[in-house]
Amino acid sequence: MKHSYHILVEIILIFLLVILFFQYRQIRKERNALRASKQGLDFELKLRSDSMAEMEGKHTYLNNLSDSLFNDSDIRYFKQRGLNNPERDLLNSLYQQHDLIPEQGVLGGNMRIWHATLLGRNWALAYFEDGHIAGNMLLKYTVNEGDVQWEVIDSSTNGQ
Template sequence: MTEERTRAEGLKTSERIAWVGFMLFFVVVLAIYVARGIGLERDVADANRELLDAQMKLAQYTQYEVPRPAEVGLTNAQIQAMQRRGIARPELQLARSLLEQPELIPHAPVLGGQMHFVPDGIHVLNDRWVLATFEDGHIRGQMLLEYEVAHGNVMWQVIESYLE
């Protein structure tokens, strides 16, 4: 009986050691996870600080940045509207119409030249305005014109012009 009692006490002691071992293992694992969590929180806080610094520097560099340029030219909807008004190829036909009307240029030629629009200098800005370059071979200028299309005809009005 003493042997059985000794054996039972030995088993209880072994069980207790096993349980204490498991408990120590879980405590160590828990401590590791807590330490990693604290480290990760610090890393996230540092990353947030670095991100904020980078955003502040970017804001300083871009505070004087020129905004995105405005869209220039006719939209698909504007082209379709002009086609309904009788102009099949609006940009081409507007340029041709303007090239045929040098009398719209409000400046006199010099040294025997003749004022005319520069074909590559005609830019349709939108469904209302055109920016056109003109010259006579000696002097050059630009002008802003307003136009209206009705029944395939283009009517022009000079808004502003200047010589370079």
């Protein structure tokens, strides 16, 4: 009888060890998936932060300037209106216009413009998000003596 209890205890212990082994494998798999996800998020954050430069205490955001539909005539036009580097000056001005975003951040998020495309002399398209809600805005802009004025023409949120 004593011998059968020992065998039963050994079987239970082996069964528990098998369960622990499979639990350990599952936890390791989930941990590796979380690490991969974190690395992806870290990479995305680096890309976004690399698109920002600090200039005289102000955050200055820089797009790929090829994201604008400017030609040489547009550049001359805006230089005559007081912009030294029209594409960069217009984009940097737009990225500072958080008050134009038609949505409020949720769950502690802050709405920011993350990407913009200049559509020639009068228009721009901007993508905004807070990490929870995202959307796009169509804007009209004017430049007078180096001062850029922005106006939202239309906007929409994605998935809301």
